[in-house]
Amino acid sequence: MEKLLKLAAERADQAEVYHVRKTSSPMNFYNWRQADVLVRDLDEVSLRVIRNGKIGTVKGSATEDPHWMVDAAIQAAEFGAEAEFRFPGESSEGCGGAICDPELEHLDPAQMAADGRAIYDYVRSRYPELPLNLYLDNEITDVTLLNTSGKAESYRKTLYTVCLLSMYQRSKEGINKEITGCRYFRFPEPVIDELITENRLSENEIRVPTRKMPVLFRASSTWSILYRIMEGANGAQKVRGVTPLIDKLDQPIFGPEITLEDDPTRDWAPGSTPFDDEGTPTRKKLIVDRGVFKNFIFDLTNGSKDGSGSSGNGIKRSMWTRGIEVSPNPRFNNLVMIPGDKTLDELIRMIPEGIIVNDVIGFHSGNILQGHYSMNVGIGFYVKNGRIVGRAVDTMIAGNIYEDFHRILGMTRDLEYNPIAYSPDILIDAVSVTGTAI
Amino acid sequence: MRQLLINGIDNADADYVDAMYEDTRQLQISFNKLEINGVSNTVLKGGRITALKNGGYAGASFTRPEDMGKAMVNASRTAARLGAFDTTNRLLPAPVIDDTVLPVMKTDPRSVGFDDKVALAREYMSLILSVPDVFTSFGSYYESVTRKSYVNSEGTRIDQDIVLCFLAFRIMSKNGKSTESAGITLGYDSDYDRLLNRHADVEKKARTVADLLRAEPVRPGMYTIVADQDLSGVFTHEAFGHLSEADDTINNRSLQDMLIIGRKMGNPCLNIVDDGSFPGASGTYRYDDQGVQATQTDLVRNGILTGRLHSRLSAAQLDGELTGNYRATDYRFMPQVRMSNIFIEQGVTPFPELLAAAENGLYLCGGKGGQTMGDLFTFGAQYGYEIRNGSLGKMVKDINISGNVFDTLGNITLIGNDFRMNEGGGCGKTRAGLFDMQMLEKSGTGGPSIVIKNVVIGGE
Numbered sequence: 001m002e003k004l005l006k007l008a009a010e011r012a013d014q015a016e017v018y019h020v021r022k023t024s025s026p027m028n029f030y031n032w033r034q035a036d037v038l039v040r041d042l043d044e045v046s047l048r049v050i051r052n053g054k055i056g057t058v059k060g061s062a063t064e065d066p067h068w069m070v071d072a073a074i075q076a077a078e079f080g081a082e083a084e085f086r087f088p089g090e091s092s093e094g095c096g097g098a099i100c101d102p103e104l105e106h107l108d109p110a111q112m113a114a115d116g117r118a119i120y121d122y123v124r125s126r127y128p129e130l131p132l133n134l135y136l137d138n139e140i141t142d143v144t145l146l147n148t149s150g151k152a153e154s155y156r157k158t159l160y161t162v163c164l165l166s167m168y169q170r171s172k173e174g175i176n177k178e179i180t181g182c183r184y185f186r187f188p189e190p191v192i193d194e195l196i197t198e199n200r201l202s203e204n205e206i207r208v209p210t211r212k213m214p215v216l217f218r219a220s221s222t223w224s225i226l227y228r229i230m231e232g233a234n235g236a237q238k239v240r241g242v243t244p245l246i247d248k249l250d251q252p253i254f255g256p257e258i259t260l261e262d263d264p265t266r267d268w269a270p271g272s273t274p275f276d277d278e279g280t281p282t283r284k285k286l287i288v289d290r291g292v293f294k295n296f297i298f299d300l301t302n303g304s305k306d307g308s309g310s311s312g313n314g315i316k317r318s319m320w321t322r323g324i325e326v327s328p329n330p331r332f333n334n335l336v337m338i339p340g341d342k343t344l345d346e347l348i349r350m351i352p353e354g355i356i357v358n359d360v361i362g363f364h365s366g367n368i369l370q371g372h373y374s375m376n377v378g379i380g381f382y383v384k385n386g387r388i389v390g391r392a393v394d395t396m397i398a399g400n401i402y403e404d405f406h407r408i409l410g411m412t413r414d415l416e417y418n419p420i421a422y423s424p425d426i427l428i429d430a431v432s433v434t435g436t437a438i
Numbered sequence: 439m440r441q442l443l444i445n446g447i448d449n450a451d452a453d454y455v456d457a458m459y460e461d462t463r464q465l466q467i468s469f470n471k472l473e474i475n476g477v478s479n480t481v482l483k484g485g486r487i488t489a490l491k492n493g494g495y496a497g498a499s500f501t502r503p504e505d506m507g508k509a510m511v512n513a514s515r516t517a518a519r520l521g522a523f524d525t526t527n528r529l530l531p532a533p534v535i536d537d538t539v540l541p542v543m544k545t546d547p548r549s550v551g552f553d554d555k556v557a558l559a560r561e562y563m564s565l566i567l568s569v570p571d572v573f574t575s576f577g578s579y580y581e582s583v584t585r586k587s588y589v590n591s592e593g594t595r596i597d598q599d600i601v602l603c604f605l606a607f608r609i610m611s612k613n614g615k616s617t618e619s620a621g622i623t624l625g626y627d628s629d630y631d632r633l634l635n636r637h638a639d640v641e642k643k644a645r646t647v648a649d650l651l652r653a654e655p656v657r658p659g660m661y662t663i664v665a666d667q668d669l670s671g672v673f674t675h676e677a678f679g680h681l682s683e684a685d686d687t688i689n690n691r692s693l694q695d696m697l698i699i700g701r702k703m704g705n706p707c708l709n710i711v712d713d714g715s716f717p718g719a720s721g722t723y724r725y726d727d728q729g730v731q732a733t734q735t736d737l738v739r740n741g742i743l744t745g746r747l748h749s750r751l752s753a754a755q756l757d758g759e760l761t762g763n764y765r766a767t768d769y770r771f772m773p774q775v776r777m778s779n780i781f782i783e784q785g786v787t788p789f790p791e792l793l794a795a796a797e798n799g800l801y802l803c804g805g806k807g808g809q810t811m812g813d814l815f816t817f818g819a820q821y822g823y824e825i826r827n828g829s830l831g832k833m834v835k836d837i838n839i840s841g842n843v844f845d846t847l848g849n850i851t852l853i854g855n856d857f858r859m860n861e862g863g864g865c866g867k868t869r870a871g872l873f874d875m876q877m878l879e880k881s882g883t884g885g886p887s888i889v890i891k892n893v894v895i896g897g898e
Contacts, residue, residue, distance in 0.1 A: 028772075030688065036495050036520075037496045037520065038486075038496070038498065039496075039499070041508075042484070042770060056477060057476070057479075058481075059479075059480040059481065059482075060482075061482070061484060063501065064481055064483070073479075075477075079477045079556075081475040110519075131689065131690050131692070169692040170692045170693060170695065171693065171813060172687075172693055172813075241573075242610060242617055327468075327476055361810070361815075362818070362838065364818075365817070366818075366836065367617070367618070369617065372836070374836065374838040374896050375816070376815075376816035376840045396838065396894075398838075434894070436894070
């Protein structure tokens with residue numbers, strides 16, 4: 001990698017090498033009747049050069065001929081976008097949180113399989129007829145970043161994920177429980193109990209009336225609405241001039257209950273890192289402070305266009321892909337929503353008539369930047385007089401985060417990580433619910 | 439590469455093993471309005487081994503060719519370990535293939551100069567930006583060339599050259615504070631010619647995005663709808679197609695019972711096929727990731743469920759046939775059963791008669807994402823028009839469609855004679871929650887316009 005940087009530096013004004021080595025062994029168990037495992041070993045490198053004020057990028061496997069890579073990057077820079085920034089040289093010492101668990105570094109796949117078996121045994125002893133798939137993955141990522149500003153740093157991250165995917169009768173899908181973090185864990189039995197309870201409750205299918213009612217978003221579904229603010233606070237959308245938050249800095253956009261921060265220092269959190277994928281040291285920052293909008297997030301490119309510089313959020317990864325994306329984009333490290341003071345039971349008891357949403361389908365529907373959502377309740381429950389009555393079927397919810405987040409009735413005191421954010425369960429008043437009850 | 443793979447699998451300690459190595463080169467030129475805002479070259483090289491041992495099935499992927507041996511051992515050992523508690527996997531016998539596949543095209547995108555590609559994209563971009571109320575647009579030219587070699591221990595040897603090129607634009611309109619956006623994709627095939635002379639399509643889409651500013655949000659409720667070809671394709675893919683992917687059916691007895699072959703799915707006019715051999719469509723390919731030839735699979739014939747999509751594994755377990763649908767996004771993933779090009783076959787009813795049948799319903803156009811969860815589906819339409827006594831009325835937007843697949847398929851009453859394949863495609867599928875989503879590029883849809891009764895439309 002040093003050689004690649006040196007070759008690039010000879011022909012460009014600035015250069016950056018980003019090297020990712022990833023090993024993992026995702027295991028899928030399909031109801032114990034079938035299983036597959038993929039032992040992954042990926043080794044990728046991306047090179048960015050800036051020449052005559054223009055940037056060029058190339059990505060390849062680590063074995064790619066460095067001369068070819070430099071040629072390709074230089075050629076790309078000829079037509080590249082203007083880059084008015086310097087690759088950062090600042091040290092990242094003291095940034096980030098704990099992200100490498102020695103136990104995971106040496107975890108035997110047989111242990112993972114045994115943990116999976118234990119989950120099955122636990123479920124079987126309580127609800128033998130429940131169809132259940134399991135997914136376990138232990139991923140170890142080594143990242144090295146070198147640039148011509150003198151940065152030469154690396155880190156190792158471990159990430160352990162366990163998903164329980166149950167299936168409803170006559171259906172392909174059902175209630176899921178997923179936990180992911182940088183530290184090894186045994187899947188907690190209370191969460192398995194909840195999965196079982198929710199499956200039993202689902203046996204009673206309820207057609208829900210159409211009206212405005214309180215909706216309790218479980219932490220497993222809040223990402224679908226938080227995604228709207230994540231797009232709105234994305235500095236690239238500000239530079240493009242398309243976010244409605246463009247002139248809202250230091251103004252209230254949500255009710256005072258809402259505080260959101262981007263926290264790359266959180267120990268064992270999946271998105272914590274000492275530096276982002278462009279080498280900028282990461283730092284914790286407020287996005288929304290008691291309802292008041294405080295900060296956009298930026299990568300180097302958008303930060304320089306905006307004039308505010310990178311906020312340590314240049315990520316070379318998109319939502320669903322593995323490996324390196326060619327161009328960085330502003331993304332949250334760990335979006336954290338500051339929790340409330342209630343328990344889940346307390347929130348449910350606050351609902352005269354309403355819906356609990358575990359999982360949505362169609363999170364991408366509606367005008368995302370404007371904060372709209374209009375989603376099908378994939379997994380949800382109907383609540384009457386503070387008690388869960390059964391599964392809410394054929395139900396849609398619609399709203400706008402910039403209005404709904406002024407009508408928070410309460411939030412739980414615990415945080416859970418869903419695929420893109422840490423969040424509590426959130427109870428929102430008067431959300432538009434469309435059902436099929438006559 | 440072929441010889442390297444053959445040598446690699448030669449002494450594998452497994453009942454069956456296959457090896458794949460691919461080398462993909464991608465070029466992407468991105469535009470922000472007329473400016474180029476990035477050019478990137480990407481090489482993606484790697485391979486995957488899958489092995490079957492004592493009924494256990496496992497894979498290993500690798501980046502460095504010299505790590506193939508290690509991957510082979512990993513895959514075989516893991517398969518053996520899984521075989522200790524799961525002995526149900528076997529492969530349906532498949533023909534041994536020895537073939538080399540070259541792309542079919544009038545103009546090879548690799549033969550077109552960089553400047554010509556840029557000039558073409560800019561031509562369309564100028565056209566987009568000239569439409570009133572369109573305030574910005576991002577575009578990209580994308581080209582990928584994949585060399586893929588596949589061998590298995592049964593003697594199959596396949597080399598494929600796969601070329602893909604397309605132009606995509608995201609168009610944004612603005613009026614005061616409100617913004618609207620929609621995208622258009624041109625091409626999505628190996629032939630560069632498909633990108634040429636498309637000015638009328640591009641301009642029409644840009645005008646639609648501008649018109650959306652003045653459209654009213656649809657009133658939620660139950661409607662009879664006419665879905666255009668785009669939307670009928672998305673519907674077929676999302677609502678029905680995913681249920682026909684047999685790998686999810688294997689371990690789910692109740693799902694098998696629900697999707698029993700011979701079940702009535704719709705009216706006799708309804709025919710649904712998946713066809714990976716459809717010439718020039720977005721999801722067309724010759725061989726899947728087990729070396730099985732892509733083919734036309736009848737899924738629904740005269741309203742009756744007649745087939746499922748399979749891998750060799752799922753076909754063996756469910757008494758199915760080889761359909762050639764076992765595909766992975768790239769070497770970094772295990773293959774899954776995926777649709778190729780799925781569509782409702784051409785019907786007989788002219789478009790005006792579809793509108794007449796919908797009376798006071800909605801004409802809905804353009805798919806906008808979508809998702810299924812078992813027999814529930816939801817997806818958006820990009821825009822639509824009210825139908826008043828069989829004629830098109832004012833434009834509506836913020837349209838979200840959801841329902842139960844069986845009810846909805848049963849409610850398809852008329853099928854148009856205006857069949858068309860869509861350009862672009864792509865599909866995400868996961869069997870493991872949100873943590874292992876596979877976005878597959880080559881997945882095509884199409885179809886004729888169709889009439890569906892009693893559709894629940896949600897909006898704001």
